[in-house]
Amino acid sequence: MKYVIILGDGMADEPIEELGGKTPLEYARTPVMDDLAGRSEVGLACTIPQGMKPGSDTANLAVLGCNPRQYYTGRSPLEALSIGVDMKEGDIAIRTNLVTLSEEEEAYEDKRILDHSSDEISTEDAAVLLEAVRKELEEDAYHFYVGTSYRHLLIWSKGSVTELTPPHDVLGQRAGDHLPAEEKLRAMQKKSYEILSKHPINLERKAKGLNPANSCWFWGAGTRPSLPSFEGKYHKKGAMISAVDLLKGIAVGTGMANIHVEGANGGLHTNYEGKAQAAADALLKDGFDFVYVHVEAPDEMGHQGSVEKKVQAIEYLDERVICPIREALDKAKEPYRLLVLPDHPTPIRVRTHTSDPIPYLLYDSEKELRRIGAYNEREARISGILVEQGYELIRKLFEN
Structure with a gap:
C-alpha cells in the first residue's frame, strides 16, 4: 500500500x-x-x-x-532547517520577507504595505537584494540567509522571541501600526528601505511594471524546534x-x-x-x-x-x-x-x-x-x- x-x-x-x-x-x-x-x-x-x-x-x-x-516553536525555525542553518541554543530565527511598500514621499511609518511577495520576486533577484542589505546591516548578533523568492531569514543570536506581524495579514495597512516593538529590529527594517528602494534591480523592476522589493519585513520569530x-x-x-x-x-x-x-x-x-x-x-x-x-x-x-x-x-x-x-x-x-x-x-x-x-x-x-x-x-x-x-x-x- x-x-x-x-x-x-x-x-x-x-x-x-x-x-x-x-x-x-x-x-x-x-x-x-x-x-x-x-x-x-x-x-x-x-x-x-x-x-x-x-x-x-x-x-x-x-x-x-x-x-x-x-x-x-515558530515558523522561521522550520525554514532555517530547510536551508541548513544550524541554530544554536539562544538563537532566534526571524522570517524576512522582501515586501513592497508605497513609495510616496512620506515617513516609513506612513507607508502602506502593498505586496507581501513583491510580485513573487525571483530567488536570483532576491539574493542580490538581500546581499545589499547584509553588507549594510549584518552584525555579530544578526545574520541574514537567502531562502526562496521573497522568503528569507534573519538569525538573531541570543535574542528573544518577540511579537511580530505577518505582512500578508495587514495588506493595505499603515506600516507604522505593525512595526517590531524591539528597537533594533525596527531600525533595521526602516534602514532596509533606504538600501533597497533605489537599488538597480528595483529600478529595473519598476520599469517593467513589477512591484519593487523595497523593504525587509520581519515576522515569524521562534526557537529551535524538536x-x-x-x-x-x-x-x-x-x-x-x-x-x-x-x-x-x-x-x-x-x-x-x-x-x-x-x-x-x-x-x-x-x-x-x-x-x-x-x-x-x-x-x-x-x-x-x-x-x-x-x-x-x-x-x-x-x-x-x-x-x-x-x-x-x-x-x-x-x-x-x-x-x-x-x-x-x-x-x-x-x-x-x-x-x-x-x-x-x-x-x-x-x-x-x-x-x-x-x-x-x-x-x-x-x-x-x-x-x-x-x-x-x-x-x-x-x-x-x-x-x-x-x-x-x-x-x-x-x-x-
Missing part, C-alpha cells in the same frame, strides 16, 4: 458573489477531485488548534500528525515535494526526504507536472511508502485577492497534479490511499488565513465508497464528519 497527501495551500474559501455564491473550489472545474469525492470519505478537519494563529506552519504540522501545541521522526512514528518511509522552505524544513525536522523539482517555485506558474512525476517516481521506483505533495499557488492567489487566479490554481492542481498521480498509481496497479485537502482557508475577502475547518477527501483504491457529491466546502459540511483534532486526521490515512 502506498500513501499520498496532496495539499492545495489555502485552497478553501468562502462563497463569493461574482462566482454566483460559490467558493473557488466549488466553481473551479475539478473533474478528478469530484470523481474521487464520489468514491471517498469527505469531511471537515480542524487543522488550527483553538487559540493559535492560523498559518501554514501550524496547519501543515497538524496535517503531518504533529500536535502544534506540543511541537510548534520534531518527532515520521518514520519512527508511522513506520513509513516518507518524502516531501514542495517549493516552500517551511515545508522542506518540516521534512528535515521529521526525517523525511526532500525531493527537488526543477522549476517548482511556489507560484501560479510552477512546475506542476514535475511535481506529479516526482511523486509517482518516489512511490513506484524509489521505494518510498508515503509522499506529501504541497502546492502553494492557491494560497498566493488568495493573498493577492485574485478570484480568477485562485480558481485557475485549483484547476491546475486537479488537472496537472492529482490526475497524473492517480493515473500513474492506477496504471501500476499499486493499491494506495490518497488524502486531498488544504491546510487552512485563505479567503479572497480577507486576503489572509482563517481558522475555519477545512474540507478533505480520503480515497482508498481498495475500498471505493459510493456517494453522490463533489469535493468542496459545502459537501464536506453536509457530510457531518468533523475531525476536531486535525493532527489525528493522518491516522485515518494510515489505519488498517
Whole structure:
C-alpha cells in the first residue's frame, strides 16, 4: 500500500458573489477531485488548534500528525532547517520577507504595505537584494540567509522571541501600526528601505511594471524546534515535494526526504507536472511508502485577492497534479490511499488565513465508497464528519 497527501495551500474559501455564491473550489472545474469525492470519505478537519494563529506552519504540522501545541516553536525555525542553518541554543530565527511598500514621499511609518511577495520576486533577484542589505546591516548578533523568492531569514543570536506581524495579514495597512516593538529590529527594517528602494534591480523592476522589493519585513520569530521522526512514528518511509522552505524544513525536522523539482517555485506558474512525476517516481521506483505533495499557488492567489487566479490554481492542481498521480498509481496497479485537502482557508475577502475547518477527501483504491457529491466546502459540511483534532486526521490515512 502506498500513501499520498496532496495539499492545495489555502485552497478553501468562502462563497463569493461574482462566482454566483460559490467558493473557488466549488466553481473551479475539478473533474478528478469530484470523481474521487464520489468514491471517498469527505469531511471537515480542524487543522488550527483553538487559540493559535492560523498559518501554514501550524496547519501543515497538524496535517503531518504533529500536535502544534506540543511541537510548534515558530515558523522561521522550520525554514532555517530547510536551508541548513544550524541554530544554536539562544538563537532566534526571524522570517524576512522582501515586501513592497508605497513609495510616496512620506515617513516609513506612513507607508502602506502593498505586496507581501513583491510580485513573487525571483530567488536570483532576491539574493542580490538581500546581499545589499547584509553588507549594510549584518552584525555579530544578526545574520541574514537567502531562502526562496521573497522568503528569507534573519538569525538573531541570543535574542528573544518577540511579537511580530505577518505582512500578508495587514495588506493595505499603515506600516507604522505593525512595526517590531524591539528597537533594533525596527531600525533595521526602516534602514532596509533606504538600501533597497533605489537599488538597480528595483529600478529595473519598476520599469517593467513589477512591484519593487523595497523593504525587509520581519515576522515569524521562534526557537529551535524538536520534531518527532515520521518514520519512527508511522513506520513509513516518507518524502516531501514542495517549493516552500517551511515545508522542506518540516521534512528535515521529521526525517523525511526532500525531493527537488526543477522549476517548482511556489507560484501560479510552477512546475506542476514535475511535481506529479516526482511523486509517482518516489512511490513506484524509489521505494518510498508515503509522499506529501504541497502546492502553494492557491494560497498566493488568495493573498493577492485574485478570484480568477485562485480558481485557475485549483484547476491546475486537479488537472496537472492529482490526475497524473492517480493515473500513474492506477496504471501500476499499486493499491494506495490518497488524502486531498488544504491546510487552512485563505479567503479572497480577507486576503489572509482563517481558522475555519477545512474540507478533505480520503480515497482508498481498495475500498471505493459510493456517494453522490463533489469535493468542496459545502459537501464536506453536509457530510457531518468533523475531525476536531486535525493532527489525528493522518491516522485515518494510515489505519488498517
